[in-house]
Amino acid sequence: MNVTDTINQDKTPPNGHNGATMMHSAFEEPFREPLVLGNPSLHDVTEKISSIPVLTPNLKYMITLFVFASMALWGLGCMGYTIATGIGVWGLNNPVGWGWDITNFVFWIGIGHAGTLISAILFLFRQKWRTAINRSAEAMTLFAVLCALIFPLLHTGRPWVAFYWLTPYPNQMQMWVNFRSPLVWDVFAVSTYGTVSLLFWYIGLVPDLATMRNYVKSKLGQTLYGIFSLGWTGSMRHWHIYEISYMILAGLSTPLVLSVHTVVSMDFATSVLPGWHTTIFPPYFVAGAIFSGFAMVMTLLVIAREVLDLKQYITLKHFDNMNKIILATGMMVGYAYAMEFFIAQYSGNPYESSVFINRASGDYAWAYWIMVSCNVISP
Amino acid sequence: MSNSLLSGGKRYWKSSDEFLIANNQENTHQEFSADYDKPPVFESPVTRRTFMALLSASMAVGAAACRRPSHKLVPTVKAVEYRTPGIPNYYTTVYQNGNAAIGVLVKTTEGRPIKIDGNDRHSASMGVSSSRIQASLLSLYDPDRVLRRPRIKGGDSSVNNAISTIADACKVAMADGKSVRVLMHEHSSPSLSALTSEIESKIPNLKFVPLPATIADGSASANMAILGINGEIVPDLSKADVIVSVDADVLGTDKNSVYHIRNFSSKRKPSKKNLEMNMLVAVESMMSLTGANADCRFAVAPTEFEQVLASILKEVLAAKGTSAVGTGVASSVSSASNSHGKKIAEMLLKAGDKGVVVTGAHLSANANAMALCINLALGSIGAGKALDNSHILPNSGVKSTAITALRDELKAKSVGVAIFADVNPEYSGDREMKALIAGIGKRVSLSQYADETSEICSVNLPTTHYLEAWGDAVSFDGTLSIQQPMIAPLNESSISIADAMMQIAKALNPELFTTAATYYDYVRARHQAALPNQAEWELALQNGIIKTTEVISAVTPIVNEAAAAQWTSISSNAKSGKTIAHIHLSPNVYDGDMANNGWMQELPNPITKVTWGNIAAMSSKTAAAMNAAIGDMIRISTANGSIEVPAFVQEGMADDVVSVMTGYGRTAGGKVMESVGANVYKLLGAGESLGYISVTLEKTGANEVIAVTQGHNSIDGRDIVRDFTLAEFAAGHAKAEHPMIPHDLSIVDSYEYKGHRWGMTIDMSACIGCNACTTACQAENNIPAVGKDQVIKGREMHWIRLDRYYSTDKEGNVETLFQPMLCQHCENAPCENVCPVAATTHSPEGLNEMTYNRCVGTRYCLNNCPYKVRRFNFLNWHKNEKTPMDLVFNPEVTVRMRGIMEKCTFCVQRINEAKFHAKDHGRSRVNDGEVITACQQACPAGAIIFGDMNDKTSRVYASKNTDDRNFRVLEELNVRPSITYHGKIRNKSVVKA
Known part of the structure; x- marks a missing residue:
């Protein structure tokens, strides 16, 4: 939810900014469905959105918080058990050295893609409908990257050294990381991605933080929002610099949408394992990432829209747009699934074919067919 | 799946399942280990309290949980002779596998034995060893053996008290007109034989009776009748x-x-x-x-x-x-x-x-x-022949007569005291024997473990391990060795059986052993004639054998023709009943003597690859007839008892035969062995032992996951093993199937190995699959045993996996191939470039090195290893190791903590030792044969050759460059392994030399 737009009511709106056009969109583009229902004034929007962090949480919110906090605590307990006892508490074995840990990592990184895509690429393409969802998508990206970082760390045998030995830094061991390892590429890709996403989210948030600073009544709130809004006054000069930096960051993060999952896919693509050693992985992973990322944004927004009573602002139109992207990427993923099988057969490599035949008909066939039906057939 | 790229039509498979799948007979594909669908989280039940504790601790635990247990170092107050810290000493002694003596050389560091290998001067060992010999080391440090005290009627006591109690009991029994019987295990010690006959001659009511767990008299009976030799001939x-x-x-x-x-x-x-x-x-x-x-x-x-x-x-x-x-x-x-x-x-x-x-x-x-x-008809018996009739296994004569006599005595209740000296009839006895033992008035146990028999004895006296006691042993060809202790008894209140018997006998008859205070004196005195002075005695200890002037020469066998005619008729006692059980010894735990040895329990059976327990092996036809799948519990019953073991379909079994191993199903004496497998001896009736008995089989409806290390992976027709008939080899076919693979695909030049470049060849034709290498490697490299649960999960840690493959010959008979699979030390190692922290790297000498301290455990290398030879410490396998178990470790090799990857190092500690040695002698290079890996040293088949591939005079160079059978496994991956294999040759037609 982008509160920035609401500022424009009180301050001089810069020309062509989203907020201004949003309000008038119904007039300028009469054939399009309005992005916000009920035609609220900018002040109404500010009031509504800004009240969310300030008001006493309602029951629906508390129930949701309780459910998810319990799950998080359970996860924390399991992590503690894993670290204290050893990775053997998971069902991993030889020769299957990786399991849900890496699956989760790839999953969360993939989900993180939606945030960047919405923030950066849709921004560059001037897709105005993004403003209703971009903040939540970006926040989700950040948390997804955090979640993703837990797993590669936790899956190592000795996480207490893994978290810094994987980064290149001058040390008394005179050891560098092994730059040939895709896992090191991962470290760079994911940390870059995390940093840029954080900056992007924060820069975008600055005018909103200023609004909150003005809105909240408590002294503490005013001080904290004041610090983080970096002295934002809403002057033309501020808006100018803001727009430029936002644009630059959008430009920077756009290649990241493609690069991060490309690098993650190389964890598999550069290995010698049949079924992993394929060149289709980078585009396949990126498409899958956007696919799952949008799905996650929608999952979260469906809940948020209900719990926080935001149906007016996050409309079915937004969902419709996101569904179109899901449909497109779903088809790409479906193509990749099919192509994997085709190549396995076409290559004439019996080990490769064996892996794929086994994937569709072996012990884990149920999982494969659930995946196919959820990812390809049902969307 | 039989459309192999490379293997040229012949199909190999690993498990019966894989074979069936390929034939579309069954639709279950065991690509994964048996319990892949079990919930892995929380091995032990987590209570609310544990959960809360975990939760609260989870923040700090990352730092706190990761310390290794600390140990205190105790300095030696008094310096010990012959010991340089860090330099191992080697001593000879002799291992007795029942009544077979095998000379061994024991490596000790800081006074503790850490490795056992064969003594190359001893004719029965010739420098090589078996997995059982290797593993006997672990039993030395077994806490269940060491942390025992003598007990009298359940209360703790001392050795002296126990011995006087035994002696008093004997006196009472003898005064009562009853006899004392000492039940002994098989042995090959001439001194012990002399000791027992001396005691028997001086104490008329006391007699020694051999009562080993298993008895097989067929050969001795036949030899006795026809040749007049009461014993088994050992073939060459x-x-x-x-x-x-x-x-x-x-x-x-x-x-x-x-x-x-x-x-x-x-x-x-x-x-x-x-x-x-x-x-x-x-x-x-x-x-x-x-x-x-x-x-x-x-x-x-x-x-x-x-x-x-x-x-x-x-x-x-x-x-x-x-x-x-x-x-x-x-x-x-x-x-x-x-x-x-x-x-x-x-x-x-x-x-x-x-x-x-x-x-x-x-x-x-x-x-x-x-x-x-x-x-006899072929003429293969006689001096210098394959069957030398002077090569008689010591004490291998007919035992059943003595045992039958014992049964009669027990039935007549004439035995007052029974002393069980390292025998365990309560476990291994047949039904009648157990009932008879229960009727003996006073039972006394001298044993290493508080075993089943100890539990029914009023006096328990712990005895020593063979590495802790003096003795001697003679092998079948007359080679005599002194058994010298390597270490003072770890259990301070234990005593050797011979010493205990001497003291008991002395208490009964003070005339006995007036000159010899201990068994050591007795042994020393017995060899006084051969070794008159201290120097010669020490030389004998140093060599491990006593050079005797007396040479036993075989004489032309004298055949009792009448007996031959009588005994060669087909006996009428053919087993009735449809199903016959074959009771056979376990290659690992044998008759149960090594059951408390974790290395032996976890060592996969050479054929079935089953660990931790016994199985009912049967042909697929037999299994199908009773609708039993692998793991279905089968109740095997006879009139004497029944056991339940999981069914296992085994290639090459005769139909309607079920084979079960002895040595499992122990109920007392040690944490490792208790409740592993089922006790086959329960099926036996009076006089039955190894061999065949009629049984009935039925499914119980339950099933059990068998901890099998092979069978849940399929090879999908890869060109991994090769075999040829001798005729094909002679015709030059051995090379025919080498794939045409370009070796110089890289855009950068290959690394030039200027110094040493270590490599290995393994001859699959010589390898018989005995597992000696696996256990030797385990002992040398501090490899833990992980337990049944973990083996089921596929987490066994052996660095050498002895792969077993099946194929069929032209007539459809099952053929077997063995291939020891260990780290191949690839030149283009796929594991090396994926490690993010550079914990596994290539050395300038061609070793694929593993730096444990650097490893963070991403397991990427494990995923990327095409040979699947990397082993990961999923948990802290050493957590439950109690003192003195930690004394078994080789100080030259790091003990790995959890979270770390490990694998074969080519015994890098031995390479370095050889390099230091060469440097000391002013040489810049190690000579060929100076580095011997643990597996190579143990291998009785001589199948492993290790050395410097850059040295053109080395055996390994010759083996790699001149042998037509040389091939690399998975050559198509271009990983360039340093280990090459020699294809197996089968001799299908007799070629006369």
Whole structure:
């Protein structure tokens, strides 16, 4: 939810900014469905959105918080058990050295893609409908990257050294990381991605933080929002610099949408394992990432829209747009699934074919067919 | 899945499942380990409290949980002679596998034995060893053995008290007119024999009776009747061209298997120049290690063995005449007719006096007598022949008469005191024996473990391990060795059996042992004549053998023709009943003596690859008939009892035969062995032991996951193993299947190895799959045993995996191949470039090195290893290791903590030691043969050659460059392994030298 737009009511709106056009969109583009229902004034929007962090949480919110906090605590307990006892508490074995840990990592990184895509690429393409969802998508990206970082760390045998030995830094061991390892590429890709996403989210948030600073009544709130809004006054000069930096960051993060999952896919693509050693992985992973990322944004927004009573602002139109992207990427993923099988057969490599035949008909066939039906057939 | 890229049509498989899938007979594909669908989280139930504790601790735990346990160092106050800290000392001693003596060399560091290897001066060992010898080291440090105290009526006591209590009990019994019986295990010690006869002569009511867990008298009975030799003849397989094994597991569970493997494999390495090779024919009902290595194998029902032998005998006599055995024999086998027998006779006749038939001693005396007559007729018995009639296994005479006499005494209740000296009849006895023992008034146990028999004894006295006590042992060819202790008894209140018996006897008759205070004095005095002074005694200890001037020479065998004729008829006691159980020794825990040894429990059975427990192995047809799948619990019952074991479908089994191993199902004495598997001895009736009994089988409806290390992976037709017949090899086919793979695909130049470049070859033709390398590696490299649960999860840690493959020959008979699979030290190692922290790197000498301290455990290397030889410490496997278990560790090798990857290092500690040694001698290079890896050192088959590939004079260079059979596994991946294998050759037709 982008509160920035609401500022424009009180301050001089810069020309062509989203907020201004949003309000008038119904007039300028009469054939399009309005992005916000009920035609609220900018002040109404500010009031509504800004009240969310300030008001006493309602029951629906508390129930949701309780459910998810319990799950998080359970996860924390399991992590503690894993670290204290050893990775053997998971069902991993030889020769299957990786399991849900890496699956989760790839999953969360993939989900993180939606945030960047919405923030950066849709921004560059001037897709105005993004403003209703971009903040939540970006926040989700950040948390997804955090979640993703837990797993590669936790899956190592000795996480207490893994978290810094994987980064290149001058040390008394005179050891560098092994730059040939895709896992090191991962470290760079994911940390870059995390940093840029954080900056992007924060820069975008600055005018909103200023609004909150003005809105909240408590002294503490005013001080904290004041610090983080970096002295934002809403002057033309501020808006100018803001727009430029936002644009630059959008430009920077756009290649990241493609690069991060490309690098993650190389964890598999550069290995010698049949079924992993394929060149289709980078585009396949990126498409899958956007696919799952949008799905996650929608999952979260469906809940948020209900719990926080935001149906007016996050409309079915937004969902419709996101569904179109899901449909497109779903088809790409479906193509990749099919192509994997085709190549396995076409290559004439019996080990490769064996892996794929086994994937569709072996012990884990149920999982494969659930995946196919959820990812390809049902969307 | 049979559309192999490379293997040229012949199909190999690992498990019966894989075979069935390929034939579309079954639709379950065991690609994953058996419990892949079990919930892995929380091995132990988590209570609310544990959960809360975990939760609260989870923040800090990352830092706190990761410390290794700390140990205090205690300085030596008084310096010890002959010891330089850090430099190991080697001492000789002798290991007794029952009554077979095998000379060994023990490596000790800082006074503790850490490795056992064969003594190359000892004829039964010739420098090599078996997995059981290697693992006997672990038993030395077994806490269940060491942390015991003598007990009298359940209360703790002392050795002296226990001995005087025993002596008093004996006195009371003797005064009462009752006798004392000491029940002994088999042994090959001349001093112990002398000791026992001395005691028997001075104390008339006391007698020693051999009561080993398993008894097999067939061979001794036949030899006694026909040749007048009361004992088993030990064959020398290196002197035979055609070896026919009738249910004799000479390469597997035979007491002298080390000796046999060495001799057998010495003639299994043909080259283009020398095509000479022996031929092994096996007739058996189960799949034994010997059968698996046979060039020609006949799976027949046990009832047919005598038919086969009679038929061979008939054919041999027809060709060779009856002069050797007399005409009576010819008439007693005249009616025999068996197609297998005819074929085998043909092969034997081609070899003439270099043909030999060996039979299982557990078979009937008639079967053994027939084999003896075949050998006599062929002329293969005599001095310098494969069967030297002076090579008699010590104390291998007929035992059943003495045991039957004991049973009669027990029935008559004339035995007042029974002393169980390292025997455990409460566990291994048949039903009648157990009942009789329960009737003895006073039972006393002298044993290493607080075993089942100890539990029913009023006095328990812990005894010593063989590395803790003095003694001596003689091997079949007269080689005499002194057994010298390596370490003072770890259990301070333990005593050797001989010492205990001396003290008891002295208390009963003070005239005894007036000159010898201890058994050491006794042994020393006995060898006084041969070793008159201290220098000679020390030399004997140093060499591990006593050079005797007395040479036992074989005389021409004198045949009792009447007995031969009488014994060669087919015995009428054929087993009735549809299903026959084959009770056989476990190659690992044997009759139960090594059951508390984690290394032995976890060592995969050479054939079935099953660990931790026994199984009911049966043919697929037998299993299908009772609708049993692998893991279904089968109740095997006889009139005497029943056991429940999981069914296992085994290739090469005769139909309607179920084979079960002894040594499992222990109920007392040690944490490792208790409740592992089922106790087969429960099925036995009076006088029954190893061999065949009629049983009934039924499914119980339950099932159990079998901890099998192979069978849940499929090879999908990869070109991993190769085998050829000798004829194909001679015709140059061995090279024909080498794939045309370009080796210089890289855009950068390959690394030039300027100094050493270590490499290895493994000869699959010589390798018989005995597992000695696996255990030797385990002992050398501090490899833990992980337990049954973890093996089921596929987390066994052995650095050497002895892969076993099956294929079929043209007639459809099952053939077996063994391939030790260890880190291949690839030049283009796929594991190295994926490690993010550079914990696994290539050394300038071609080693694929693993830096444990650097490893963070991403397991990427494990995923990327095409040979699947990397092992990960999923948990802290050493957590439950109690003192003195930690003394077994090799100080040269890091003990790995959890979260770390490990794998074969090519024994880098030995390479470095050799390099230091070379440097000390002013050399810049290590000479060939100075580095011997642990696996190579142990390998009785001599299948492993290790050395410097840059040294053009080295054995490994020659082996890699001149042998036509040389191939690399998974060559198509271009990872360039440093280990090459030599394809297996099978001798399908007798080639005369």
